[in-house]
Amino acid sequence: MPVFVEDPSQFSKQRLKAELITHNVELPARESKKEVLLELYLKHVGVKPTADFSSDEEEDQVQNGNDEGDKPDPDMTDLSLLTDEQLKVKLLKYGVKAGPIVDSTRSLYEKKLQRLMEPAPEVKLNGTGDAGQYSDSEEEQDEEEEDEQEAPEQSDPETVTELDSAANQLKRSPGSGECSYADSSTCSTFSITQLVEQGSLLVAVVTASKCPLTVIGFTLEPANDLLKEMFPDAEVTPFGISATRRRPIRGAAGRPVQFKYPLPDFSPASVERKEISRRLVPLWIQTVIFLIVSSLLFLIYMTFEEFSY
């Protein structure tokens, strides 16, 4: 902070008050003397004091504060000189809601404030420095490591199927697929073209299985299982995509419609027969029921008639 040319001891009381307020210093009691204000001003605003008003010790502190760079904030003065109230306000500025500042807690809060004041503002925004604990990169690394661990276990069945597959499937073999996907450095020497050049499937398989970092290709494995379940007779291909013959559409192109369940036939003769049978069986039952119901109604009617009179 540049040293003022003016002597603060010559400031008016109002001016001192204004200065203190602009520097976020708590004002003392309302009717305080100018000396008190001046002292506060010198302490917090940090202008080199004139000889009379402060001890040497304080002067040193103020100079230390100034040495720490041209900070507009007068915070760098010794925290132990702050009143409890000021400490609280400063903590609040850093987003810390301080509890009661008493003897047993004061040193803690001072330390906390000190820590908050030290790092750059960007760090402050991220809280108290546990940003590394929750970083994304770490998780990704973990996942990768997991994949790496899984890879060797799964490579065995893969190699077996490769051995069985014909040489002309070489270009689409899982080994080549996974290594073209896997961007890891250890696999960088292993490529499709090389594989084709080598011609020998065995060699390719060996190199593929030796390659410790096979990350992506193996994730296809569970999908393959599912497909196998769905289409047990389908040909197994390394990418899980298989071209199957399209099934004929029943009823199209003059093919007879074959229903899974026999349809009820609607020929006129059968309909008539059904109607007759439907009518024949319940006919006498129908009449009996009708009689019963009608007699019941009649009885009810009669009883009501009797009661009503």
Added chain:
Amino acid sequence: MSTTSRKHRDFVAEPMGDKPVTALSGIGEVLGEKLEEQGFDKAFVVLGQFLLLRKNDELFTEWLKDATGANARQAASCSQCLREWCDAFL
């Protein structure tokens, strides 16, 4: 901290009453003695400090470490213990 000690469970299970500081989980003989030297002779006095720090785990553990020389695990254990006690009985 996934598991809690028996001491922790015992403490959290009931009101602390007049228990000594050593009843707090994470506070053994040595730390308890140091706390008693500083006037924290009962668990409720330590609870008072915990509450004065607004139940802030970070500040409390730091205080405990400063005051008694507890290690991070002990301090965290004590703090967790007090926090759970507060959740249950406050």
